[in-house]
Amino acid sequence: MDRKIRVLVAKPGLDGHDRGAKVVARSLRDAGMEVIYTGLRQSPEQIVQAAIQEDVDVVALSILSGAHMHLFPRVTELLAQKGAEDILVIGGGVIPEDDIPYLKSKGVRAVFGPGTPTQTTVDFIRANVTGR
Amino acid sequence: MLARADPDSGDIAARVLAGEERALARLLSGLEDQSPWAGAALAALRRSSARDSRAARIVGVTGPPGTGKSTLVDKLIGIYRGRGERVGVLAVDPSSPFSGGAILGDRIRMQGSPREARAVDGGLFIRSLASRGRLGGLSRSTSRAARALEAAGFGIVLVETVGIGQSEVDIARLADSVVLVTMPSAGDEIQTIKAGIMEIGDVFVVNKADREGADRMVRQLRSALELSRSALELSPAGPEARPSYAAHPAPPPRSPADDSPLVLKTVAETGEGVAELVEVLDARWAKLRDSGRLEERRRRGALAEARSLLADRVLGELEALEGGLEERLADEIVRGELEAAEAATLLFDSIRRGGARA
Numbered sequence: 001m002d003r004k005i006r007v008l009v010a011k012p013g014l015d016g017h018d019r020g021a022k023v024v025a026r027s028l029r030d031a032g033m034e035v036i037y038t039g040l041r042q043s044p045e046q047i048v049q050a051a052i053q054e055d056v057d058v059v060a061l062s063i064l065s066g067a068h069m070h071l072f073p074r075v076t077e078l079l080a081q082k083g084a085e086d087i088l089v090i091g092g093g094v095i096p097e098d099d100i101p102y103l104k105s106k107g108v109r110a111v112f113g114p115g116t117p118t119q120t121t122v123d124f125i126r127a128n129v130t131g132r
Numbered sequence: 133m134l135a136r137a138d139p140d141s142g143d144i145a146a147r148v149l150a151g152e153e154r155a156l157a158r159l160l161s162g163l164e165d166q167s168p169w170a171g172a173a174l175a176a177l178r179r180s181s182a183r184d185s186r187a188a189r190i191v192g193v194t195g196p197p198g199t200g201k202s203t204l205v206d207k208l209i210g211i212y213r214g215r216g217e218r219v220g221v222l223a224v225d226p227s228s229p230f231s232g233g234a235i236l237g238d239r240i241r242m243q244g245s246p247r248e249a250r251a252v253d254g255g256l257f258i259r260s261l262a263s264r265g266r267l268g269g270l271s272r273s274t275s276r277a278a279r280a281l282e283a284a285g286f287g288i289v290l291v292e293t294v295g296i297g298q299s300e301v302d303i304a305r306l307a308d309s310v311v312l313v314t315m316p317s318a319g320d321e322i323q324t325i326k327a328g329i330m331e332i333g334d335v336f337v338v339n340k341a342d343r344e345g346a347d348r349m350v351r352q353l354r355s356a357l358e359l360s361r362s363a364l365e366l367s368p369a370g371p372e373a374r375p376s377y378a379a380h381p382a383p384p385p386r387s388p389a390d391d392s393p394l395v396l397k398t399v400a401e402t403g404e405g406v407a408e409l410v411e412v413l414d415a416r417w418a419k420l421r422d423s424g425r426l427e428e429r430r431r432r433g434a435l436a437e438a439r440s441l442l443a444d445r446v447l448g449e450l451e452a453l454e455g456g457l458e459e460r461l462a463d464e465i466v467r468g469e470l471e472a473a474e475a476a477t478l479l480f481d482s483i484r485r486g487g488a489r490a
Contacts, residue, residue: 004232028233029231030230036236038239
């Protein structure tokens, strides 16, 4: 059967800037995906709960506050605790190059910084979401 | 689009019964995708669920876009959770007719206050659904999703429709009670909810009632409801005389013996009036159950759903017809050689013959 790719776009942490997250959400929708947008200031627990209830294929995290080194790994850790490590986790926002290897080692599969063409994100998701 | 191994139906049903959220989430996805395994899992789940399936209340929340449906649902969740009920929520948003994608944003407004952390306590399951081309205000499988939540032990199932305006009445077939949400507006208030929509509301809510014009809206709704009520009672054939279409059977009509729908004022943002709405819903539910009208309503809903599935199936058969019969007939209609009704007969006969050429 025809299955849509479902993506949770989430903003962990305390910064109030969700323009980037909304641009990504729209471009994923325009690529035919079903995007659940959960709004600002979500705790990792809320994000993981939403990801599971919504049965998403992808969790896309956006953060600009600098707390990514703590919050991104917390999300992948909680997903693993729930047996949901098969959900693809990607990140975006203001993330220094030097932090990316650590985030990847914690299960964040890709990090898209400012200025990334939205098509790059769409292509990455299409290429990396597989049957599960 | 994606291949994912089909789970075992019996296994999914057992895990849902054991309270595993992920299994329930997978089941809802399977139902949305019309996967055969999910249909079998739902059947197994409902058969093995010890619960009386009528134990759950299905409450529909519908109304034009921007009237505050999601915020009202958020406050209803708070009250029902406060009473210790397990609450399931299905929130439907439209799919883009162009890309087939969707942005599902109702969840944002349903997470309670930041301090509540309500979505992580296991008593609340929120699922966003995309309408996927369906025009009645719900997705094709919303009623099956509601039954899955019911069988999984959620005592309250809140179903929020796509923002509606004119004829999106599917919710009346699914829900035990329909809350129709409106708000004060400038100009011709009743224009925002037209015939058809007015008839499916069991409880009318004028939300954002702190805005100017709320009382006028309440008065207009009440008088419009009285008019449509007396028209129903005066109709010689009675309320049963509704048009019925194969693909869109009429929603179960409200019996004239029902109490008149109530009109309430709320300010969902602050929670004002929501406790009164819950009281009204409680009273209505008790009456529905005790009078036997609940069974009748659900029976009609089940029939309408089966009929709608049948219509989908017939259309599926039509698409599977070989040889471009549909296109040929369309050409003939355009050239004036055939009438559309004749073409329908030819197509119907062809389906009955199992797809042989006309």
